[in-house]
Amino acid sequence: MDVSTAVAMRRSIRCFKDAPVDLDILRDVLDKARAAPSGGNVQPWHATVLHGDRLARLVEEMGAALMAGPGHEVPEYRIYPDDLSEPYRGRRARNGEAMYAALGITREDKAGRMRQLARNFGFFGAPVGLFVHMPRLMGPPQWADLGIWLQTVMLLLVEAGLGSCPQEAWSAYPVTVKRVAEIPDDHLLFCGLAIGVPDPEAAFNHFPNDRAALEEMVHFRD
Numbered sequence: 001m002d003v004s005t006a007v008a009m010r011r012s013i014r015c016f017k018d019a020p021v022d023l024d025i026l027r028d029v030l031d032k033a034r035a036a037p038s039g040g041n042v043q044p045w046h047a048t049v050l051h052g053d054r055l056a057r058l059v060e061e062m063g064a065a066l067m068a069g070p071g072h073e074v075p076e077y078r079i080y081p082d083d084l085s086e087p088y089r090g091r092r093a094r095n096g097e098a099m100y101a102a103l104g105i106t107r108e109d110k111a112g113r114m115r116q117l118a119r120n121f122g123f124f125g126a127p128v129g130l131f132v133h134m135p136r137l138m139g140p141p142q143w144a145d146l147g148i149w150l151q152t153v154m155l156l157l158v159e160a161g162l163g164s165c166p167q168e169a170w171s172a173y174p175v176t177v178k179r180v181a182e183i184p185d186d187h188l189l190f191c192g193l194a195i196g197v198p199d200p201e202a203a204f205n206h207f208p209n210d211r212a213a214l215e216e217m218v219h220f221r222d
């Protein structure tokens with residue numbers, strides 16, 4: 001598989017087959033991803049992989065955390081700016097609409113939307129969940145390094161026949177995640193990554209999510 005194919009094929013997978021992930025393959029992917037670049041070669045990324053009993057325990061404990069309600073834990077960071085302006089606001093809204101439409105959940109069905117949101121905290125049923133974290137002292141350049149590493153991992157997973165979904169949603173529950181996953185308290189929890197074998201039949205893995213035109217974001221000057 002060439003890079004262009006992997007980039008084109010990767011998309012967020014939120015429905016997985018009932019099939020295990022070979023941890024040796026995952027280890028190989030994570031080993032290869034060490035080659036990702038970072039400013040000063042600092043390599044700020046850390047990953048904690050949960051599977052089996054530990055993953056089941058997290059999902060169970062998340063049930064209690066969700067019942068306690070939002071705001072019970074202090075989120076690691078604000079996911080979007082409060083005043084997200086156009087065109088970003090519209091892009092975000094269209095993504096949400098397309099996602100719920102693929103699931104047959106209407107705008108009025110608030111309970112359906114909440115249930116779907118809650119699926120984040122079961123890693124969408126994936127057999128493996130990975131958390132991305134780094135020492136809290138890191139700044140914006142190192143956040144970018146995390147993103148570069150994450151995309152490297154996601155593309156290598158595609159090459160390995162696996163699917164993934166990055167999940168900022170987990171950043172709202174750092175206390176539960178860090179306790180169960182044994183992530184140091186002085187680390188910032190960036191996101192989760194659901195990993196499994198994609199279900200190619202699921203409409204939820206295929207809803208349209210077009211990208212903005214190149215001219216909207218790239219400017220050639222001479």
Ligand SMILES: Cc1cc2nc3c(=O)[nH]c(=O)nc-3n(C[C@H](O)[C@H](O)[C@H](O)COP(=O)(O)O)c2cc1C
Nearest residue numbers: 010011012013095120165166167168169170191209
């Ligand atoms: C850093 C990051 C965090 C994300 N967090 C979530 C999340 O919490 N839940 C979710 O369902 N999707 C999440 N996504 C997936 C995005 O919605 C998705 O990447 C975007 O809509 C583009 O679709 P695609 O990944 O299928 O190409 C996240 C993506 C990124 C890169």
